[in-house]
Amino acid sequence: MLATLVRRAGYQPSIIPTCNLLNITQLRATLPLHLKFSTTTQSQPLSAAAKMDAVGVLMMCPMNNYLEQELDKRFKLFRYWIQPKQREFVAQNAESIRAVVGNATAGANAELIDALPKLEIVSSFSVGLDKIDLIKCKEKGIRVSNTPDVLTDDVADLAIGLMLAVLRRICECDKYVRRGDWKKGDFKLTSKFSGKRVGIIGLGRIGLAIAKRAEAFDCPISYYSRSEKPNTSYKYYKSVIELASNSDILVVACALTPETTHIVNREVINALGPKGVLINIGRGPHVDEPEMVSALVEGRLGGAGLDVFEKEPEVPEQLFGLDNVVLLPHVGSGTIETRNAMADLVLGNLEAHFANKPLFTPVV
Numbered sequence: 001m002l003a004t005l006v007r008r009a010g011y012q013p014s015i016i017p018t019c020n021l022l023n024i025t026q027l028r029a030t031l032p033l034h035l036k037f038s039t040t041t042q043s044q045p046l047s048a049a050a051k052m053d054a055v056g057v058l059m060m061c062p063m064n065n066y067l068e069q070e071l072d073k074r075f076k077l078f079r080y081w082i083q084p085k086q087r088e089f090v091a092q093n094a095e096s097i098r099a100v101v102g103n104a105t106a107g108a109n110a111e112l113i114d115a116l117p118k119l120e121i122v123s124s125f126s127v128g129l130d131k132i133d134l135i136k137c138k139e140k141g142i143r144v145s146n147t148p149d150v151l152t153d154d155v156a157d158l159a160i161g162l163m164l165a166v167l168r169r170i171c172e173c174d175k176y177v178r179r180g181d182w183k184k185g186d187f188k189l190t191s192k193f194s195g196k197r198v199g200i201i202g203l204g205r206i207g208l209a210i211a212k213r214a215e216a217f218d219c220p221i222s223y224y225s226r227s228e229k230p231n232t233s234y235k236y237y238k239s240v241i242e243l244a245s246n247s248d249i250l251v252v253a254c255a256l257t258p259e260t261t262h263i264v265n266r267e268v269i270n271a272l273g274p275k276g277v278l279i280n281i282g283r284g285p286h287v288d289e290p291e292m293v294s295a296l297v298e299g300r301l302g303g304a305g306l307d308v309f310e311k312e313p314e315v316p317e318q319l320f321g322l323d324n325v326v327l328l329p330h331v332g333s334g335t336i337e338t339r340n341a342m343a344d345l346v347l348g349n350l351e352a353h354f355a356n357k358p359l360f361t362p363v364v
Contacts, residue, residue: 250264
């Protein structure tokens, strides 16, 4: 039964061990049509500590309608983004807020954490943790969780889609047909994807999933990471510049940290070269954006497929007129199925914490 529930949520085996401590009877008793990981039971009265509708949860920004509705049902939900005077609002409700729900855009910085003396957990509707002050959370004993695994497939699929879209000029082809230009003549020739050398920065869950998909196109795979990975046949390079020099397509798939900020800089872009393609499904600050824009405009970089940008939702206008660039509005995990699974994982982590159960996906 438990394994079935986990499969329905789209979870990977790596997070199942934390689930086996939950009481299966409790899961069955509280499971509605859409999977929830409630840890309470109808046969036992809730203690004051476990009465979750009294637990204050601060949601930082609008991120998912289903998640927002379920948080409102199960907890005392505070919507941060609708408050005209946010600091005053936080100060007025600081004693009630015991959890923060954030995402890749808004999380919990040191100032917010210090303003919430009762804060116990930050549950992120995202894999990335760069919007959360993890050091401050560790110092204060605040738990942190995120949503790994459940979004891996979607992000990896999108990375392959961007490679195809850039090399085969899919977006430009679509416009060509809509404008009626096909009647005037055939579309220009494009570049083949199969067999291209794919270099991946960061060989974690998403990086590995991208590599597996690219292998199906007969693409040689190489990678850069902080250290060489065991149990893989992919070629390892000790520097990003070396990786870029030996790649036709360079994919950014690492976590955003101070060390990886602008990991793709002018030197890396020049190493990738005028026939190279940059794919970024990581975070905008991974790439030195002005340098990338200059390289694309000047022809020093062959093309780019971008799902993320340095100052989202702001996008450099110089990119709008380039037909060798595909621009997406940070939709790597943006499918109904995955966003609902992510929401269930956020809810499951919150309920597990306030029921004194192990988190499903603990970070801190």
